[in-house]
Amino acid sequence: MMQLLGNPASPYVRKVRVVLEETGQADEVERIDVATSPIKSAPEVTAAHATKKIPALIRPDGCTLYDSRVITRFLDARAGGTLYRENRVWEVLTLEATGDGILDAAVLMVYESRCRPEDKQDHGWVDAQWGKIDNALSALEARWMSHLSGPLDAGQIAVGCALGYLDFRHPGREWRKGHGALDDWFAVFSQRAAMTATAPTD
Ligand SMILES: N[C@@H](CCC(=O)N[C@@H](CS)C(=O)NCC(=O)O)C(=O)O
DSSP, X not given: XXXXXXXXXXXXXHHHHXXXXXXXXXXXXXXXXXXXXXXXXXXXXXXXXTTSOSOEEEOTTSOOBOSHHHHHHHHHHHTTOOTTOGGGHHHHHHHHHHHHHHHHHHXXXXXXXXXXXXXXXXXXXHHHHHHHHHHHHHHHHHHTHHHHTSSOOHHHHHHHHHHHHHHHHOGGGOTTTTOHHHHHHHHHHTTSHHHHTTOOOO
């Protein structure tokens, strides 16, 4: 059986879990929860992932896969799914990169406050990370709403998990302000069974 190294708070792991649910493969992967951070990695993570991150998908019959977008694409192909439709694949990958980019900035903000002593934290840098997120939210509103409302794909899943993570870790930043179309889209998307089943917890 395949094993997924992860934890219930990680938004990148959530993307993989949503794909497992949406492609009907949740029962084919054993989930192994580990605690990991940039300054202290779990030994299983160090062994499985070259740069000590989660998720990693350990396949008994092949090499261990990472990062999240490699795993989601593998799982979709394995299921013969349609999350990376060939005729839209560059758009899907760009939308996925936008969701992941929001996550990268949002996770760095969390690490800055968690992993550095208070007097070493750079609030201007943290605000600049939020500036990237705000810019990405505006880009989604300006250019991607019709794609977001189309058939389910991996780009939508990445954006859905990113917005869910903003609610989870950065509620005070109020991402919905000025992004009403995205708010409306997420209100519906977040009700999918795969999303409610994977809501983040500490
Ligand atoms: N690009 C990677 C990012 C994964 C990532 O940063 N995961 C976090 C947990 S949410 C992690 O393992 N952090 C530990 C570290 O940065 O060393 C992916 O998509 O899988």
